[in-house]
Amino acid sequence: MKILIVDDEKNIRTSTSLAIQSEGHEPDAVDSGRIALMKMAEEPYDLVFLDLRIGEEDGLEVLDSIVKLFPNVPTCVFTAHASITSAVEAMRRGAFDYLEKPFTPGQLRNIVGMVERMRKLNQRVSDLEQQVSVQSPTVEYVSEDPAMAKVMDVLNRTAGTKAAVLILGESGTGKSVLARYVHDHSELKDKPFVTISCPSLSRELLESELFGHVKGAFTGAVKDTWGKVDAAKGGTLFLDEIGELPLEIQPKLLRLLQERQYERVGDNKTRTADVRVIAATNRNMEECVREKTFREDLYYRLNVISVTTPPLRHRAVDLKRLSQNFVRFFAKQIRRPVKEFSPQALERILAYPWPGNIRELRNAIERAVILAQGTTIELSDLPEHLSAKQERRELMPGSPVTLEELEFEHIRLVVERAENLESAARTLGIDPATLYRKRKKMDHLLAEPAPSS
Structure with missing residues (x-):
């Protein structure tokens, strides 16, 4: 931690700095409250030790300024003029703790240790709050994919x-x-x-x-x-x-x-x-x-x-397990009795290339759990581009085809061979948004029955 010492006595500043340095922290010492406030405006400090009598300055007034301008920086006041009254007043004005001069290195270490533990606890709470706010399922880091x-x-x-x-x-x-x-x-x-x-x-x-x-x-x-x-x-x-x-x-x-x-x-x-x-x-x-x-x-x-990280389409061995994990998580989160996939729904999930990878899989299964009417996710509960009939219209040599069908087949081949949609869009010479719209239209056409000859 970076710790500021504010005291008009040089020997106190020196001895306190040495004690702080011996604990592996970085001390900085000044001899006036005015300079301390200027330093705090320029540098981030984790703890302040403040004398209650700094020459002609009133340490309690300096404390008021620190609490107002830097409310997240704990301040410990120390003084040789200790009294119950000054201790109570300092704590009432926002001091973190109170230390009487002369103090021992052990007493100083206790204060520094408390602040250090408090900082770690606050950081841990912040991290946990962030993780909870994301509301994501527990990530499994074990994979069967080599x-x-x-x-x-x-x-x-x-x-x-x-x-x-x-x-x-x-x-x-x-x-x-x-x-x-x-x-x-x-x-x-x-x-x-x-x-x-x-x-x-x-x-x-x-x-x-x-x-x-x-x-x-x-x-x-x-x-x-x-x-x-x-x-x-x-x-x-x-x-x-x-x-x-x-x-x-x-x-x-x-x-x-x-x-x-x-x-x-x-x-x-x-x-x-x-x-x-x-x-x-x-x-x-x-x-x-x-x-x-x-x-x-x-x-x-x-x-x-x-x-x-390999794309999800190359991790077919993990796809079923990941999908089932998402089902359990979202069923519990939104309080639905969903437990499994129908054979048809699972078959379609395992066959789909998942260009959006785990993020797309997560969203698709969250939607399916919301729409499912019983304990089983049916094919109709999956997004349209998944639930639509996925049949390819193969172009036979010599057969008459429309320009749209030629474009359809070309886009399909490029997307299948590309590393991702952005790469496919670059190969086709169009922007990703245009490719997305064309693929949506292709999915819609695939869902329609092929015309009879």
Whole structure:
């Protein structure tokens, strides 16, 4: 933790700093309340030790300012003029605890230890609240698919280190879940796990979100802000969809990884970052490097440990188990008696290629559990593109065909052979939204009976 000591006596500042440093924390000491408030406006502190008599200043008034401006920073007051009255008044005004001078190193350690435990507990509660809010079924990390089992083996062996990890794979294959798994199985599991989505913001806002900014750094920067790098201090920073990171920010991220240093936007002060970086993307990173949309040196720095999550269509051996797990979860969550699939529904689920991967499977089964009228999910409970009759209209050599049928067959072949829908859209020369609309129309046509000859 970073701990601020506010006392006008040099020997107290020195002895307290040494005691804090011996416990593995970072002390910072000042001799006035005014300077303390200025420092707290510039630096994030985890704990403040405040003297109640700082020269001509009233420590209780300084305490009032700290509580008002920095309500999340616990403040322990200490003084040589101890009394029940001053102790009660300090606690009433928001002090975390009260320590009488002269104090022993053991008494100081007790205060620091309490704050440290409180911070860990608050972080754990925050993590649990986040997990509950997502309301996702329990993730099973055991797989019968050899490729997925290899991914888990690599991640298990990597988790105990602080090496950077790059998780590749199509959208919906669970990359963010695996990033969290690595964090939870590392020595950092009690520290923050902070996510930043690279495509979600403009370049300027993304840089500020990542590194923080100072007041006045840009239009709308009305106060100092500490970014996600600082929020992840001591823990894990997860960069989701790293392939979308703007080129202008990439050198700063490279410096963060290599030198553990960064600056806030609009600030000249260099700061040290203590974070482990895990990144994920659905992009072909080697292709991005060739096209010069991603720095080669940054790619190699991120690619210390790399795994590729297989798409769901390649994990047929896991599909039935995953589907049944989703049924149990959603049946319990929405209080429905659903227990199983009909043979026809299960057959269709196992035959479908699931281009949206686990995310698409999850949504489809949640819908089916809601619509099911008994204990069994029927074929009609599945989404239309699954429940429709999936017959291919084969084009016979020499037979007359329409332009629509030719397009139909061409799209089908490209989609079947492509790695994902985005790749198929690039091959066809259309945007993914157009391909989605055409596939919906194809599903509708497939559901209609073929014309009799």
